[in-house]
Amino acid sequence: MKKLTLLLTLTVAQTAAAQTTVEFWHSMGDAKRSGWIQARADEYNKAHPGVKVVPSYKGSYNDSLQATILAGRQGKAPALVQIFEVGSQLALDSGMFQPVGSIKNVDFSDYIKPVINYYTIGGKVNSLPFNSSSPVLYFNQDLMKKAGLDPKTPPTTFNGLLKACDKIRAAKLSATCFGMSLNGWFVEQWMAQQGATLLNNGNGRSGRATATNLDSAAAKKIFTFFQQLQAKKDYTYTGKLEDWDGSDAIFTNQKAVFHITSTADIGNIRDAATRNGFKLGVGVLPIPDGAKRNGVVIGGASLWISKGISKAQAESALDFALYMTNAKNMADWHKLTGYYPVRTSSIDLLRKQGWFTQSPLQLVAFNQLTKTVPSPATAGGLNGAAIQTRKIIEEGIQKVLGGSSVDAALKETKARADAALAEYNANFK
Secondary structure, three states: OHHHHHHHHHHHHHHHHHOEEEEEEEOOOOHHHHHHHHHHHHHHHHHOOOEEEEEEEOOOHHHHHHHHHHHHHOOOOOOEEEEEHHHHHHHHHHOOEEOHHHOOOOOOOOEOHHHHHHOEEOOEEOOEEEEEEOEEEEEEHHHHHHOOOOOOOOOOEHHHHHHHHHHHHHOOOOOEEEEEOEOHHHHHHHHHHOOOOOEHHHHHOOOOOOOEOOOOHHHHHHHHHHHHHHHOOOEEOOOOEOOHHHHHHHHHOOOEEEEEEEHHHHHHHHHHHHHOOOOEEEEOOOEOOOOOOOOOOOEEEEEEEEOOOOHHHHHHHHHHHHHHOOHHHHHHHHHHHOOEOOEHHHHHHHHHOOHHHHOOHHHHHHHHHHOOOOOHHHHOOOOOOHHHHHHHHHHHHHHHHOOOOHHHHHHHHHHHHHHHHHHHHHHHO
16 A cells, blocks of 8 residues: 555656646736636646646736746746737847747748738747737717718728718717827827838838837828817817726717727627617728828737747747637637637638627728738837837827927927937947
């Protein structure tokens, strides 16, 4: 009996020693999304007894990235990390991560082109797309009808939206025409839609970005749009920067007829519209007049694999990341959250299942993404000071909303954003 007990103890110890642990740090804090991630890890662990994936919520995107960099400096880096798209240059510059394509051969051809393009830097796929999104126009069909507008033809341009605002104002509705979170992400989208890069050196992709293009005609059109909205009090927001939830609430409480936010919110906004008794519509992102529609820059986050880990951990981390983002799982993730499913095969599966017939609101977002023209503009800007830059742009728009001239606001915004870039880049001379 003692021999049997000893044998069993040794077997358990050997199994534990042979098991590869993969810590996965993510920023999906709500129970629905974190629960989905945990369920995928449980499935994977059951099918791979030699591997244990341990997902952990580490706070906001920025909190998680900073925690990862700190852990890496202490030699305790997690194997797999979810990093938001604007953190890509920071992740690269940290020197802590290895391109996923260097761990083993991966066929990236199934990933939606505009999505994989964002994370392809210097010819290398550095991270696997996971939760991806872009902005669309949401509208209250009932309020549109009250204003004499046709919900079947929502505005697709800045001027189209401004003309719709004239009718809404004249109808004396108890709602403002337009509301959205004051967020630099939308400015990046509108630059790309005009085929304009936010940053020099090919949006930071042909070389490190050293200046913004906020003195361009493309940027002026965007700031002028806010000036025009403010002149007739057609724009509303909570007064806070990047207040996604607050801006959504303005719209879902029927205090704004039109709203722009992420495709990832389609499910939540649809449910809120049903609760509050109005019919929701979704349209393409309105763009500056005269611009050829170039498409959207992908938002969201991707999965990065640390350098300072064993080969077994790196391979297991990649294997799990590929499992979590396979065609079926990404289709399920999309249904649950509204994020794009990132794979062409996932879209094919959703079509086969009749998903777009059941949920036609989602089709607008997919068409907008798949029709995106690949270019440095739509690939998205690489900028180590991106978090700062976005806030500076938001504060620039606030100045316009407060009465500043467009030229003065742009001049100051560019000077501040360029200074932030220069300060960041000084670390790499």
